[in-house]
Structure formats: structure tokens, C-alpha cells
Amino acid sequence: MTNQKFEDICTEVFKPISKSYIPMSPEIVQTSSFYYETYEEFMALSVDEKNNYVYTRGSNPTTKILEEMLVKLESGEKCKVFSSGMGAISAAILTLVSQGDHILMLNTVYGETLSFVQYLQKFGIEVTNVYISSADEMKDYLQDNTKLVYFESPSTQRFELLDLAEVTKISKSIGAYTMIDATWASPIFQQPLKYGIDVVMHSLSKYIGGHSDIVGGAIIGKEEIVDKIFECGHQYLGAVNSPINSWLAIRGLRTLPVRMNQLDNSIRQVLDALKDDPRIRKIYHPYVGNDYQKELADKYLSGYGSLFSMELADEDFEKVKRFVNALNYFSIGVSWGGFESLVLPSFKGNNIEKLNYRGLKKSHIRMYVGLENSETLIEDLKQALDKVYGNF
Ligand code: PLP
Numbered sequence: 001m002t003n004q005k006f007e008d009i010c011t012e013v014f015k016p017i018s019k020s021y022i023p024m025s026p027e028i029v030q031t032s033s034f035y036y037e038t039y040e041e042f043m044a045l046s047v048d049e050k051n052n053y054v055y056t057r058g059s060n061p062t063t064k065i066l067e068e069m070l071v072k073l074e075s076g077e078k079c080k081v082f083s084s085g086m087g088a089i090s091a092a093i094l095t096l097v098s099q100g101d102h103i104l105m106l107n108t109v110y111g112e113t114l115s116f117v118q119y120l121q122k123f124g125i126e127v128t129n130v131y132i133s134s135a136d137e138m139k140d141y142l143q144d145n146t147k148l149v150y151f152e153s154p155s156t157q158r159f160e161l162l163d164l165a166e167v168t169k170i171s172k173s174i175g176a177y178t179m180i181d182a183t184w185a186s187p188i189f190q191q192p193l194k195y196g197i198d199v200v201m202h203s204l205s206k207y208i209g210g211h212s213d214i215v216g217g218a219i220i221g222k223e224e225i226v227d228k229i230f231e232c233g234h235q236y237l238g239a240v241n242s243p244i245n246s247w248l249a250i251r252g253l254r255t256l257p258v259r260m261n262q263l264d265n266s267i268r269q270v271l272d273a274l275k276d277d278p279r280i281r282k283i284y285h286p287y288v289g290n291d292y293q294k295e296l297a298d299k300y301l302s303g304y305g306s307l308f309s310m311e312l313a314d315e316d317f318e319k320v321k322r323f324v325n326a327l328n329y330f331s332i333g334v335s336w337g338g339f340e341s342l343v344l345p346s347f348k349g350n351n352i353e354k355l356n357y358r359g360l361k362k363s364h365i366r367m368y369v370g371l372e373n374s375e376t377l378i379e380d381l382k383q384a385l386d387k388v389y390g391n392f
Contacts, residue, residue: 091233
């Protein structure tokens with residue numbers, strides 16, 4: 001019989017469980033804060049929350065394991081994980097730029113990213129978004145106050161690559177930071193830090209999570225830059241990844257190389273089957289890009305991501321709807337990078353101006369090839385095209 005009071009039993013702070021076991025899978029350290037045996041210990045550790053465990057809004061041991069894995073995969077110095085890709089993007093950009101600075105956005109980027117930097121204009125930050133086909137062209141848009149050059153390679157919706165080493169060289173010549181959203185290729189197929197990019201961002205919600213069950217983000221780069229982003233963007237905005245989501249992302253990383261290799265195989269087969277089909281006007285993906293795009297792919301990608309887009313032969317949106325509704329293995333839904341194939345027409349009824357801005361037609365459809373059998377997917381695509389256009 002214990003003579004502890006109920007309240008005291010319920011509020012007992014436990015010492016760490018003795019290490020009489022070693023779990024194969026890392027522990028989910030689901031705690032908001034950490035306690036100390038002495039105040040001296042607390043004082044010594046709490047001055048540096050980025051490197052010590054004080055409060056999970058700063059650092060957490062499960063999240064730390066994920067960060068260390070991502071650092072190694074990207075050949076970086078440090079990583080910070082966030083509760084979403086947008087959390088990572090906004091925290092990094094807010095840290096790197098100040099009032100009066102200029103951000104140069106290259107080519108198409110994820111829509112929310114573009115909206116976010118445009119929103120920053122109200123705080124006196126200038127933004128230009130330019131469409132270029134080779135890095136050299138960006139020189140025309142640099143300004144004395146350009147502080148950040150931001151891009152994706154390949155780019156959202158148009159899936160066009162840029163020469164990473166060139167972008168870096170030109171940006172560095174005026175002292176601007178470079179930041180890339182590298183979600184499409186994952187760290188398995190592209191490591192931008194090797195070419196001098198300052199900050200690499202991944203949405204963990206896509207390939208890294210890989211099971212369509214988490215939202216998360218990460219930035220990786222030099223320690224000095226990532227620490228700065230930790231102190232400002234991460235700590236002030238508070239887009240903190242939960243330990244359980246970090247654990248799920250670690251679980252996703254276990255199979256990332258295997259999944260990426262299968263997806264690389266599948267996307268090549270699917271695009272081979274579609275690229276000469278007269279019912280498709282255009283496919284956007286580096287595997288079927290022009291010679292320059294192929295040259296860049298050889299230089300920078302060791303495999304292909306499986307997100308692409310295409311336009312049907314004509315612009316009739318009724319045909320787009322018929323095609324999408326006829327697919328059996330491509331679910332209609334947002335996001336991508338999970339196990340399941342997805343389809344999403346880019347026209348939503350109210351965004352024609354945005355499509356025009358990106359040079360896209362109403363018949364533009366984003367497709368994600370998942371982990372299903374590639375022949376099943378090809379048959380599915382062909383039967384859906386048959387339903388719209390008839391056999392050919
Ligand atoms: N970058 C790309 C290329 C994306 O497709 C997305 C999400 O769809 C994001 C960033 C944003 O990531 P999250 O949804 O994790 O905030």
C-alpha cells in the first residue's frame with residue numbers, strides 16, 4: 001500500500017526508464033518539456049535550446065534523429081525540421097530577408113510559396129518572379145538589393161530544370177543567398193548543397209513521409225544558416241514538428257531509396273507509353289524534356305521523381321473531367337509522394353488567370369505515379385483516354 005496522495009501519483013515525474021532494453025525502432029519522446037536534477041544543470045543547458053533539450057518547441061530527441069538522417073542524406077551540416085513544408089519555407093525566408101531586400105523567384109514555384117513572398121511586399125520586401133530557360137538569363141533580373149534567389153528544379157507544374165551550379169555562381173557574385181525546394185527529387189536523386197546552394201528545403205509530406213499520413217518540412221544547409229533560421233523563423237513562428245510525426249518521417253526514410261528506385265522505373269515506363277500518344281498534346285517532365293533539359297537531368301539527377309503533368313489534345317475541359325473521372329487507379333486528390341497514384345486537373349474553375357500567368361492551359365492535368373504496378377497504371381491511363389477520345 002502506498003501512502004502517496006492520488007494527486008501526487010497522477011503527477012509523478014518519472015526518471016528515464018532504465019536502459020535494460022534497446023528498441024530497434026527509435027523511441028517517440030512525446031514530451032513537451034524536459035526536467036533537470038539541479039538548477040545549475042538547467043542554467044547550463046537552457047542557454048542553447050537548439051543543441052539541448054529544454055522544450056519540444058525547440059528541440060526533441062526523436063526529431064533530432066530525423067534531422068541527423070536528413071543531414072547525412074543531403075551531405076549538409078545541419079537540419080531543422082518543421083510541422084509543414086510551408087512552415088519550413090516561411091521560417092527560412094523570413095529569417096534570410098529584411099525590409100528593403102529583394103527576392104528573385106525563378107520559374108514556377110509551389111503556389112503558396114509564391115503567395116507568401118508576395119505577401120511579404122507589405123513589409124517592404126521586393127519580389128520578382130521571372131521565367132527563364134537557362135540560369136544565365138537571371139542576370140537581367142538581379143538588383144543591388146537582391147538578397148535571396150529562390151527556385152525549384154524541376155519547377156512546379158512545368159517541371160523544368162535549372163543549372164544549379166550556374167544559379168549558385170551568379171547569385172554568389174552579388175552576395176545573395178540561394179534556396180531550393182528540392183522535394184520533387186528527394187535527397188535520393190539530387191543533393192543541391194554539393195553545388196553550393198545555401199538552403200535545401202523538403203516537404204516531408206511527400207516522398208520522405210511517403211505514406212500520405214504526415215505533414216512536415218525540413219531545411220538543410222550550413223550550420224551557421226540553419227542555426228539562424230532556428231533562432232528566428234523556427235522559434236518565433238513555432239511551426240514545430242510533433243515527435244510522433246518525426247517518428248513517422250523516420251519510418252518513411254527507411255524505405256525511401258527502395259520507393260524512389262521503383263518510382264523512377266515506373267515513371268519511365270508510364271512516360272514511354274504516353275509520350276507518342278496523339279491524344280496527349282504535351283507532357284511536362286524532364287525525362288521527356290528537350291535536349292538541354294536532358295543534359296541538366298544527366299548532370300543533376302540520378303533518377304526521376306514520379307510527379308508530372310500533361311495536357312490533353314484539345315482544351316475542352318469537359319474532356320478533362322471525363323478523363324479524370326474514368327481513371328480507376330489514380331485517385332483525385334491534392335499532395336503527392338505517397339503510395340497511391342493521384343490525378344488533379346490544374347483548372348479549378350476560378351484560377352484561369354493563375355494558369356495563364358504560368359503559361360498553362362485549361363487542359364493541364366497534374367499526375368502522380370505511385371507504387372502500384374506500372375502496367376496496371378498504363379492500362380488505366382489508356383482506357384481512360386479511350387473513354388474520352390475512343391481507341392486509336
Ligand atoms: N513544395 C512543393 C513542391 C509542394 O508540392 C508542396 C505541397 O504540396 C510544398 C512545397 C508545401 O509543403 P507542405 O504541404 O508540407 O506545407
